[in-house]
Amino acid sequence: MARHLITSAIPYINGIKHLGNLVGSQLPADLYARYLRARGHEVLFLCATDEHGTPAELAAAKAGKPVDEYCAEMHAVQAGIARGFRLSFDHFGRSSSPQNHRLTQHFAARLDEAGLIREVSETQMYSPQDGRFLPDRYIEGTCPNCGFESARGDQCDNCTKQLDPVDLIDPRSTISGATDLEMRETKHLFLRQSAMKERLADWIDGKTDWPVLTTSIAKKWLNDGDGLQDRGITRDLDWGVPVQKGDAPWPGMEGKVFYVWFDAPIEYIACAQEWVDAGKGTDWERWWRTDKGADDVRYTQFMGKDNVPFHTLSFPATILGSGEPWKLVDYIKSFNYLNYEGGQFSTSRGRGVFMDQALEVLPADYWRWWLLSHAPENADAEFTWENFQASVNKDLADVLGNFASRVTKFCRSKFGEVVPEGGAWGEREQALVRDLTDGLAAYTRQMEAIEVRKAAASLRGLWVLGNEYLQEAAPWSTFKTDPETAAMQVRLGLNLIRFYAAISGPFIPDACAELLAALKAEDADWPDDIETALSTLAPGHAFKVPDVTFRKITDAEREDWQTRFAGAR
């Protein structure tokens, strides 16, 4: 038994996430957490909402609400949807929590004491009408290179040239349209990542078992151009963690807050504190402080590829730079993007399926299965309704659901809703045990390695073995001449359902719980030995024929959804 700390990239607060966001971090993290718990390990699985930054302020303004109120509401919404998808967080925190405020300010003070913070004076675009400094991409104007009239301050979407907002002709605020923009001087704190480049590079070089996607992005940032650049960690905003040195004020930084990407990863730690303060745990330090028991913790992070630089460089720089014994990540699992029907998911255009809509259409397990079995591990993947319908109908309804149905219904009609007695295993049953043993070993290996798609394929392969056995054994035939043998075959079939429910939980938790409830075998845990596992439900054990575990998606439904989610939410 080991101890595993698992975090999912924390979703941004401004709105409901789409399926691509879900499959890129929260869902695979949940799969891994559920698997490790099922194997008897001690797991702390944390996630939170990322609440600071300009977009949160703007979204709140658009909703006509104070930003703190808006965030509190959206946090509740996201938490509810997470429960709907059965994401088994031990705690779903908030980056705006007092715990994170304190800890972020603490880290900043430690980094300053270590000489890793420098002050930089710079000029930035300020919009008097908006009352705020504008991040580059909130400024639009005419591209000096190609004349495109809606070029953004960071890059022209037309000619792809990288721009500086001061280069734009006739710049205007995308928030208000204001054109009276001016350059104002402002002072910010920078984290001297460049000073830690060698340390970070050595650390990354040691991670030879990480996904290529993870290490290649990290190395690019380490070695690109002049190497790892210092990063501004403060912003001129109202909503965020006030810039302080621990409890003390930071002269010259009054009215400023830390940059979201500085405080967001620190929330991983603060979230553990929130977990304790919420009465769900008693000791967060044994998960996070290597001097207080976290030495034997294995820490795994899940995220989309866009998050990789912050998790491989910025956050480790914060932790290492503090000089304190915080736990560093051991393994970073990163994902590519999920596309939707030949294009990208688009939050602004309402294109694709969002988490709340998905649950309105079908239960969580259908989505969990498809998303995980098609997780964008090696390359971007694509969601299509046709593929979704085909996969769900075949894998879940036909292969697994129908197996449970045919076994239990046959048993009920010939022996009643009780595990039948009599008969003994023969060579066919022993061969099945061997096949299941091999298949389970492969499935286990892939789950340990977080090879999500392969694990799903292996699991499906195990389900298929049940149908193959049933077809060969044909209890409906043997029953006519040899009821005792038929009883044995059916008994084995019932135990197979229990076995499947015990090992499939990480993918489809609700269906597994329903099957186990029907079998009155809620205590089923992970099987150590197949032969034992398939003999657990003993003759005389009562059960109920389960309801349809997975229904099929009809062509009419599929066509309806295709239209409904094509755009304009």
Next chain:
RNA sequence: GGGCCUGUAGCUCAAUUGGUUAGAGCAGAGCGCUCAUAACGCUUUGGUUGCGGGUUCAAGUCCUGCCGGGCCUACCA
């Protein structure tokens, strides 16, 4: 522009890191079964591995040049 990833059967993906005849699932075809959600099982059609060179006893895998797709490029998060 630069960097990284990617291109394998109609579709979605594998291929133990250079090693026999490139494999699965779905879709298609045929047969079987009749317990079951018109479900299940067996058999089977289908590939010049994007294209052209090169290295090697041996290339889907390594090198190189094209062509296509995607991502990142540090003030969105």
